[in-house]
Amino acid sequence: MASARDIPNAQGRAVSHSNFGMSPTSTPQSPTSSFAHASLASRTLEKQLKPFNKPDIKILLLENVNQSGRDLLTAQGYQVEALKTSLPEAELIEKIRDVHVIGIRSKTKLTEKVLREAKNLLVIGCFCIGTNQVDLSYAAKSGIAVFNSPFANSRSVAELVIAEIIVLARQLGDRSNEMHRGTWNKVSNKCWEIRGKTLGIVGYGHIGSQLSVLAEMMGMNVIYYDVVTLMAMGTAKQLPTLDDLLAEADFVTLHVPETPETKNMISSAQFEKMKTGSYLINASRGTVVDIPALIHAMRSGKVAGAAIDVFPHEPAANGDYFNSQLNSWGEDLRGLSNIILTPHIGGSTEEAQRAIGVEVGEALVRYINQGITIGSVNLPEITMRGLTLDEPNHARVIYIHRNVPGVLRKVNEILAEHNVDKQISDSRGDIAYLMADVSNVKTEHIKQISEELEAQSFNILTRVLY
Numbered sequence: 001m002a003s004a005r006d007i008p009n010a011q012g013r014a015v016s017h018s019n020f021g022m023s024p025t026s027t028p029q030s031p032t033s034s035f036a037h038a039s040l041a042s043r044t045l046e047k048q049l050k051p052f053n054k055p056d057i058k059i060l061l062l063e064n065v066n067q068s069g070r071d072l073l074t075a076q077g078y079q080v081e082a083l084k085t086s087l088p089e090a091e092l093i094e095k096i097r098d099v100h101v102i103g104i105r106s107k108t109k110l111t112e113k114v115l116r117e118a119k120n121l122l123v124i125g126c127f128c129i130g131t132n133q134v135d136l137s138y139a140a141k142s143g144i145a146v147f148n149s150p151f152a153n154s155r156s157v158a159e160l161v162i163a164e165i166i167v168l169a170r171q172l173g174d175r176s177n178e179m180h181r182g183t184w185n186k187v188s189n190k191c192w193e194i195r196g197k198t199l200g201i202v203g204y205g206h207i208g209s210q211l212s213v214l215a216e217m218m219g220m221n222v223i224y225y226d227v228v229t230l231m232a233m234g235t236a237k238q239l240p241t242l243d244d245l246l247a248e249a250d251f252v253t254l255h256v257p258e259t260p261e262t263k264n265m266i267s268s269a270q271f272e273k274m275k276t277g278s279y280l281i282n283a284s285r286g287t288v289v290d291i292p293a294l295i296h297a298m299r300s301g302k303v304a305g306a307a308i309d310v311f312p313h314e315p316a317a318n319g320d321y322f323n324s325q326l327n328s329w330g331e332d333l334r335g336l337s338n339i340i341l342t343p344h345i346g347g348s349t350e351e352a353q354r355a356i357g358v359e360v361g362e363a364l365v366r367y368i369n370q371g372i373t374i375g376s377v378n379l380p381e382i383t384m385r386g387l388t389l390d391e392p393n394h395a396r397v398i399y400i401h402r403n404v405p406g407v408l409r410k411v412n413e414i415l416a417e418h419n420v421d422k423q424i425s426d427s428r429g430d431i432a433y434l435m436a437d438v439s440n441v442k443t444e445h446i447k448q449i450s451e452e453l454e455a456q457s458f459n460i461l462t463r464v465l466y
């Protein structure tokens, strides 16, 4: 018998969350059977709809989410716990069981294994661009919305890359280290201006295209490769293949997401195709570059310098030991000449973090308080003009369900006794999201509506705000 989870909604009443058909003692089910869980859910006999109380909403923020985001959520009256680091998996599982909202950055891995334990979770806020650290599909099938900040730190990354291009071209890291060690080493050999050099941008999205503009302003020629045909900024030129770009670029910079296709996108074969004496910059994801192959390419002189901001394995907290991936000869990136290693700081500026805190914080508030999914990366994007919950006998029904025939007919049958003021519905793949504002409903009706919706085989998550 599945026990219901009572989740307070933003307007003062109750939200019930199906537990995917799992009793507290049932064993986890396979990833492919998520819909089977949903169809077994909705037994909510223990559910109690209760007046909403914002302080009942529990939020866990990890990885030092900016104060702007923390303030915004605290001001709503939610319970906010903010930690500076990510958590080891076991601790994360322990903590996530209890919360309605989790805020993370790029390090916290919200896998199916972790999300399966998140019985009360309504929504995940990624206070960053990347969402590869979250199992988006499992989250959607579990009725958990995910939000991110798609471009608030793009400029910061683009500026970092511009700085790195010059630092690499002039070997500034090495000169500075030498001076710190007391060595005066004035050289011009293999130190270059960047004017007239070719920058090859792999992934011409928010970051890549901004970088394109900045690089041209400094006199560079820009070429780019992307899986999508994209409008060129300025006089940049899109090339048909990655190999074409590698053969032409003096600097190769990576701005693709982490996907199965981009894993080890730059490996031995790609280094072979690069110009001798060219440079590599990676501020995308650590998995995009094959680190042992990079070490080899740098030792052989094929690559004259590299700037690496992201790594396949990154420490959890400041002060933790950093050990870049060893190659088969027991070497690592540390200690190579003309290599800049930075601790994933591409988006780490005051401006970017403040903006991200506000953007994701506001998206979370809209979702918790009103069910609005605009900006969600895994659910259909739905909005509906303001709730009228201050008026008596009004409710907003939010129904996340499997995208199968017959749902609307059934939902409207359930709502038929009441006045549906507004209704909207949309789908994204297997998942659909329906929102309806209903008037002429009393508390006992709401309980009944909620239970009937949850009892449907296509139910994933039912929330009724009243």
Ligand SMILES: NC(=O)c1ccc[n+]([C@@H]2O[C@H](COP(=O)([O-])OP(=O)(O)OC[C@H]3O[C@@H](n4cnc5c(N)ncnc54)[C@H](O)[C@@H]3O)[C@@H](O)[C@H]2O)c1
Binding pocket: 129, 130, 150, 151, 153, 154, 157, 202, 203, 204, 205, 206, 207, 208, 225, 226, 227, 228, 255, 256, 257, 258, 259, 261, 262, 283, 284, 285, 309, 310, 344, 345, 346, 347, 348
């Ligand atoms: N170092 C940092 O701190 C930092 C900060 C922000 C973002 N990032 C990383 O940078 C990535 C890019 O950010 P963005 O905002 O520019 O993303 P974006 O989605 O705007 O652009 C990514 C581009 O890559 C292209 N692409 C996807 N797969 C590709 C492939 N296999 N080959 C070629 N092109 C491909 C897409 O078509 C898109 O144009 C993010 O996904 C994130 O992982 C890192």
Ligand SMILES: O=C(O)[C@H](O)COP(=O)(O)O
Binding pocket: 105, 106, 107, 127, 128, 129, 130, 131, 153, 344, 345, 346, 347, 348
């Ligand atoms: O995805 C991102 O926005 C970047 O990788 C930055 O991640 P961070 O917020 O963990 O620094």
